[in-house]
Amino acid sequence: MAIQCTLEKSRTDGKYLGRARKTGKVGMKEIAEEIQRNCSATCSDVTLVLTEFMDVIRDHLLNGEEVTVEGFGSFHIRVTSDSVENPADFKKSNIKGVNLNFRQEAKRDAVTWKLTHSLTDNATIEIR
Secondary structure, eight states: OOOEEEEEEEEEOOEEEEEEEOOOOOOOOHHHHHHHSSSSSOOOHHHHHHHHHHHHHHHHTTTOOOOETTTTTTEEEEEEEEESSSSSGOOOOEEEEEEEEEOEEEEEEETTTTTTEEETTTTOEOOO
């Protein structure tokens, strides 16, 4: 497996940048079927657990908590808003968006301080 990259011309300076290219789309059904093939759980059991997992994560995020899934990464909610000069002038209408942020898990080596990322280190890149 390799990450597919294409080159795109920058709109600002005309230089070329590498961009990851999606090669397909995978849904809950496909993930559940793949997990079923790798263990003794049935597809419906896996779907039930994954659905409940997402519901529980959503509840914690909406409570303002950061959610960490060991070996994967962490999720938290980010709000964007217009700025105001005076804190008393800030209203709910100043909030322009609510977004979900993901940060993949990283571990720092105690000696070299180099970060290793469990999901993307050792990834192979193909440029097309």
